[in-house]
Amino acid sequence: MPVTSAPGSPPTGRARLADVAALAGVSVGTASKALNGGGRMRPETRQRVLDAVAELGFRPNQHAQSLHSGRSWTVGLMTTDGIGRFSTPVLLGAEDALGAGKISVLLCDTRGDAIREQHHLRNLTDRRVDGIIVTGRRTDPRPPLVGIDPRIPVVYALSPSTDPTDTSVVTDDRGGARLAMEHLLATGRTTVAHVTGPEHHQAARERARHAREHLAAAGLEPATGRVHFGEWSEAWGRRAADAVLRTAPLTDAFFCGNDQIARGVADTLRERGIGVPGDVAVVGYDNWDTMALACRPPLTTIDMNLTEIGRIAALRLLEAIDTEPAPGVYTVPCRLVVRESS
Amino acid sequence: MPVTSAPGSPPTGRARLADVAALAGVSVGTASKALNGGGRMRPETRQRVLDAVAELGFRPNQHAQSLHSGRSWTVGLMTTDGIGRFSTPVLLGAEDALGAGKISVLLCDTRGDAIREQHHLRNLTDRRVDGIIVTGRRTDPRPPLVGIDPRIPVVYALSPSTDPTDTSVVTDDRGGARLAMEHLLATGRTTVAHVTGPEHHQAARERARHAREHLAAAGLEPATGRVHFGEWSEAWGRRAADAVLRTAPLTDAFFCGNDQIARGVADTLRERGIGVPGDVAVVGYDNWDTMALACRPPLTTIDMNLTEIGRIAALRLLEAIDTEPAPGVYTVPCRLVVRESS
DNA sequence: AAGTCACGGGCAAACCTTTTCCTGAAGACG
DNA sequence: CGTCTTCAGGAAAAGGTTTGCCCGTGACTT
Numbered sequence: 001m002p003v004t005s006a007p008g009s010p011p012t013g014r015a016r017l018a019d020v021a022a023l024a025g026v027s028v029g030t031a032s033k034a035l036n037g038g039g040r041m042r043p044e045t046r047q048r049v050l051d052a053v054a055e056l057g058f059r060p061n062q063h064a065q066s067l068h069s070g071r072s073w074t075v076g077l078m079t080t081d082g083i084g085r086f087s088t089p090v091l092l093g094a095e096d097a098l099g100a101g102k103i104s105v106l107l108c109d110t111r112g113d114a115i116r117e118q119h120h121l122r123n124l125t126d127r128r129v130d131g132i133i134v135t136g137r138r139t140d141p142r143p144p145l146v147g148i149d150p151r152i153p154v155v156y157a158l159s160p161s162t163d164p165t166d167t168s169v170v171t172d173d174r175g176g177a178r179l180a181m182e183h184l185l186a187t188g189r190t191t192v193a194h195v196t197g198p199e200h201h202q203a204a205r206e207r208a209r210h211a212r213e214h215l216a217a218a219g220l221e222p223a224t225g226r227v228h229f230g231e232w233s234e235a236w237g238r239r240a241a242d243a244v245l246r247t248a249p250l251t252d253a254f255f256c257g258n259d260q261i262a263r264g265v266a267d268t269l270r271e272r273g274i275g276v277p278g279d280v281a282v283v284g285y286d287n288w289d290t291m292a293l294a295c296r297p298p299l300t301t302i303d304m305n306l307t308e309i310g311r312i313a314a315l316r317l318l319e320a321i322d323t324e325p326a327p328g329v330y331t332v333p334c335r336l337v338v339r340e341s342s
Numbered sequence: 343m344p345v346t347s348a349p350g351s352p353p354t355g356r357a358r359l360a361d362v363a364a365l366a367g368v369s370v371g372t373a374s375k376a377l378n379g380g381g382r383m384r385p386e387t388r389q390r391v392l393d394a395v396a397e398l399g400f401r402p403n404q405h406a407q408s409l410h411s412g413r414s415w416t417v418g419l420m421t422t423d424g425i426g427r428f429s430t431p432v433l434l435g436a437e438d439a440l441g442a443g444k445i446s447v448l449l450c451d452t453r454g455d456a457i458r459e460q461h462h463l464r465n466l467t468d469r470r471v472d473g474i475i476v477t478g479r480r481t482d483p484r485p486p487l488v489g490i491d492p493r494i495p496v497v498y499a500l501s502p503s504t505d506p507t508d509t510s511v512v513t514d515d516r517g518g519a520r521l522a523m524e525h526l527l528a529t530g531r532t533t534v535a536h537v538t539g540p541e542h543h544q545a546a547r548e549r550a551r552h553a554r555e556h557l558a559a560a561g562l563e564p565a566t567g568r569v570h571f572g573e574w575s576e577a578w579g580r581r582a583a584d585a586v587l588r589t590a591p592l593t594d595a596f597f598c599g600n601d602q603i604a605r606g607v608a609d610t611l612r613e614r615g616i617g618v619p620g621d622v623a624v625v626g627y628d629n630w631d632t633m634a635l636a637c638r639p640p641l642t643t644i645d646m647n648l649t650e651i652g653r654i655a656a657l658r659l660l661e662a663i664d665t666e667p668a669p670g671v672y673t674v675p676c677r678l679v680v681r682e683s684s
Numbered sequence: 685a686a687g688t689c690a691c692g693g694g695c696a697a698a699c700c701t702t703t704t705c706c707t708g709a710a711g712a713c714g
Numbered sequence: 715c716g717t718c719t720t721c722a723g724g725a726a727a728a729g730g731t732t733t734g735c736c737c738g739t740g741a742c743t744t
Contacts, residue, residue: 013493016700027724032702039703041722059468063409064700067729072405077449083430092425095451104465105449107419109437123446126401151355234636260636290632294576294602358730369694374732381733383692406730409699688743695736704727712719 015056023052035060066128075317076124078108078117078145080136080159085288086306090135090157093310101318103130118147125149131317133157135310139171140202153320157313158306160329167320169313169330173203176302176334177210180255180283183300183336185218189253189281193223195240195265196257197232204229204257207285211255223251232257237264245272252280253342259284259291259301266295266341281342287335297340308332357398365394377402408470417659418466420450420459420487422478422501427630428648432477432499435652443660445472460489467491473659475499477652481513482544495662499655500648502671509662511655511672515545518644518676519552522597522625525642525678527560531595531623535565537582537607538599539574546571546599549627553597565593574599579606587614594622595684601626601633601643608637608683623684629677639682650674 021031026045033039034049052058066072075098079087095105106129108120124132125148132152136142136159144161145154153167160168184192194211197204208227215221224247230236237256241264244251256262262284269276276282276297284292287303309332319326363373368391375381376391394400408414417440421429437447448471450462466474467490474494478484478501486503487496495509502510526534536553539546550569557563566589572578579598583606586593598604604626611618618624618639626634629645651674661668 017702018700028701029703029725030723033723036702039723040720045722061409061700062469063405063412063414064729065702067403067405067409067700067731068702070405070729074448083425083434088425088430091449092451095449102465104469106416107433107437107447107449109434122401123444127404127446260632290602359732360730370731371695371733372693375693378732381693382690387692403730406699407732409701409730410732412699686744689741691739691741693737695734697734698732700729702728704725706725707723708721710719710721713717714715 014061015058017058017060019056020049020052020058023056024048070128071130072128073103074106074127074129075103075314076106076108076120076127076129076132078110078120078124078132078134080110080117080134080142081112082137083107083109084137085286086137086158087135089306090310090313093307093312094133094157094314095310096307097311097314098318103318117145121145121148125152130321131155133310133313133317134161135159135313138201138203139173139206153317153325155313155317155320157309164329165327167316167325167327167330169309169316169332171304171306171309172331172333173206174210175331176285176304177207177255178214179334179336180285180302181211181214183338183342184253184255184281184283185214185220187281187342190220191223191248191251192220192253192255193228193244193248193251194255194257195228195230195237195244195261197230197261199229207257223248223253230261232260234260234264234267237261237266238268239264241265241268245274254280254282256282256284259286259288259295259299262299262301262341263291263295266297266299270296277340277342283342287337292337292339295341300339300342301337303335303337305332305335356403357400359400359402361398362391362394362400365398366390412470413472414470415445416448416469416471417445417656418448418450418462418469418471418474420452420462420466420474420476422452422459422476422484423454424479425449425451426479427628428479428500429477431648432652432655435649435654436475436499436656437652438649439653439656440660445660459487463487463490467494472663473497475652475655475659476503477501477655480543480545481515481548495659495667497655497659497662499651506671507669509658509667509669509672511651511658511674513646513648513651514673514675515548516552517673518627518646519549519597520556521676521678522627522644523553523556525680525684526595526597526623526625527562529623529684532562533565533590533593534562534595534597535570535586535590535593536597536599537570537572537579537586537603539572539603541571549599565590565595572603574602576602576606576609579603579608580610581606583607583610587616596622596624598624598626601628601630601637601641604641604643604683605633605637608639608641612638619682619684625684629679634679634681637683642681642684643679645677645679647674647677 017031018028021028031049034046110117132154135157141162142159144163156168160170228240254265262282266282284299284301287301292299292301359373360370363370373391376388452459474496477499483504484501486505498510502512570582596607604624608624626641626643629643634641634643
């Protein structure tokens with residue numbers, strides 16, 4: 001009967017430890033020890049306390065616990081740019097890993113606005129969060145949080161901090177590009193075009209660089225002799241596919257910077273009557289299911305394991321919370337997902 | 343110099359109200375009143391306290407405040423099913439509205455698992471959240487949270503509660519269907535097919551019902567005489583378009599249950615050489631930009647104003663927190679977004 | 685000049701749990 | 715039988731803020 005409360009408890013309506021103690025016939029301190037395993041006491045006494053807890057439906061007041069311990073059992077999750085396709089899996093991974101440690105996630109969306117970021121940072125500091133995870137949609141490095149209380153550990157996920165003494169968890173663009181190229185070469189392709197996003201995005205540059213390097217290691221060159229930088233859109237994929245086929249009609253594979261581009265490429269190929277994967281293979285990047293699965297044919301693609309990035313960021317943060325922070329950049333490997341486009 | 347701290351404050355490293363009081367030469371209680379506007383005191387005294395606050399960089403300890411007030415200035419946001427396309431905007435709208443009230447959002451993802459839901463609910467209760475918003479991806483009603491402490495107000499967003507004495511905020515499927523049909527009829531279409539998702543989804547049923555009613559009111563019938571229920575996928579859109587054109591070649595408009603279906607329909611039309619919107623108009627539902635904008639041509643579609651749903655849910659929750667809850671179902675109107683497909 | 689009043693500000697309780705230190709009693713050992 | 719140790723459990727401080735109540739002082743009233 002959790003509704004009943006010991007005499008004298010009414011104010012909050014919830015049973016306090018004092019009520020438990022009274023019911024068990026012990027002092028408050030003893031009741032606390034009985035619950036937390038500390039102190040020495042007769043097993044039967046402990047049991048009496050536990051029974052009282054059950055009878056009253058007692059749950060400790062976390063505000064009081066936090067006040068005493070200085071910990072809030074809460075971490076802030078700041079997403080730099082909305083809560084989109086990239087930050088969501090990171091967020092879920094983090095929530096999952098933290099939830100196991102009884103820690104909850106406080107969500108802060110800055111919408112890419114520095115003012116808002118400051119505001120949230122203050123809020124989180126005031127709440128005495130145990131730590132903060134910062135994540136963004138881009139993989140480009142970002143400046144560290146400004147004015148952060150040095151006692152609050154921070155982990156940057158996906159977008160690393162520009163400060164190397166911070167802790168960051170990032171995706172392995174190099175490995176991703178390698179997986180894609182190895183796959184294409186292993187399946188007999190030799191004339192590979194690379195179509196990707198804007199050159200000012202690090203992700204585009206890195207993937208392109210490593211794709212080229214991998215080709216070069218096999219004694220090959222990109223189909224058109226260069227990388228096609230553009231936008232992260234289907235429309236660009238379609239345009240670029242046209243351009244590539246005009247310049248290098250013998251192209252037998254496209255490695256694309258993301259799944260949208262890949263889908264655009266696949267659409268153009270299909271509309272031109274070129275068989276995928278019969279004549280030309282297409283490999284995307286992101287494993288964004290709504291794109292990859294809806295594509296005709298479904299896309300072979302690189303999965304960045306974003307959930308894993310979130311999980312690892314959370315684990316690093318947990319480490320930093322109760323031991324010393326281990327600065328540095330942690331790289332999470334990608335995964336090749338083979339579907340029918342290659 | 344926020345780093346300096348009054349003598350005796352070291353334990354936490356952060357300035358306490360006691361330090362402020364000491365520096366200002368007043369008692370702790372007076373300092374508190376000076377900050378919170380309460381109590382009567384000489385303006386210069388208040389100013390001295392404010393100066394001390396500034397000098398020490400004092401920020402009140404929220405754990406202590408919460409302990410005292412019983413409020414956590416936090417609400418839980420439970421998403422029933424991942425954090426997807428539907429819950430994200432709701433979440434952002436809620437965060438926005440709550441942030442204005444100094445309230446933060448605690449994120450709980452149940453992954454559709456009842457055990458997890460219980461676990462999170464307990465966690466939120468233990469944290470003494472001020473309220474809870476429950477949201478899901480489907481618009482079908484869901485059973486209310488079980489075992490919820492009646493003192494914690496709850497608002498259901500998107501997925502209403504099956505209990506009419508709860509507070510729910512939902513989308514206006516009827517209005518959405520009406521907007522779409524009015525638009526099509528107003529632009530001269532007379533033979534409209536409706537292709538939508540599975541019949542066991544309320545959203546599909548409702549939109550279909552109201553679309554038919556609206557046609558009937560204009561003395562019309564669906565193009566094929568029936569509604570085409572299927573899946574929420576592009577593939578289904580493509581198949582359904584074929585089927586519709588076979589049965590009713592004179593069809594001059596498609597109203598689709600979501601943007602994916604609409605995109606599938608548009609693809610089929612284009613591949614058959616049927617002009618959109620010249621020969622046939624296509625209207626989608628959801629205004630999911632990655633679909634609606636990538637479609638050729640970009641889709642006219644219905645926007646459910648999900649962010650607004652989140653915002654209103656948050657406002658209702660704020661109401662319920664400091665006054666009496668106002669049970670009932672609140673309906674948020676949709677918005678027609680006209681693009682080039684109609 | 686004595687009584688009132690208002691104003692400024694202090695005191696202390698309350699919010700609830702954890703943890704350290706301490707005490708009283710009982711058992712063990714010489 | 716006395717002293718030492720051990721053990722069970724209690725008392726109280728600490729963590730920081732808010733707020734109701736109270737008191738002293740100076741001004742004002744009659």
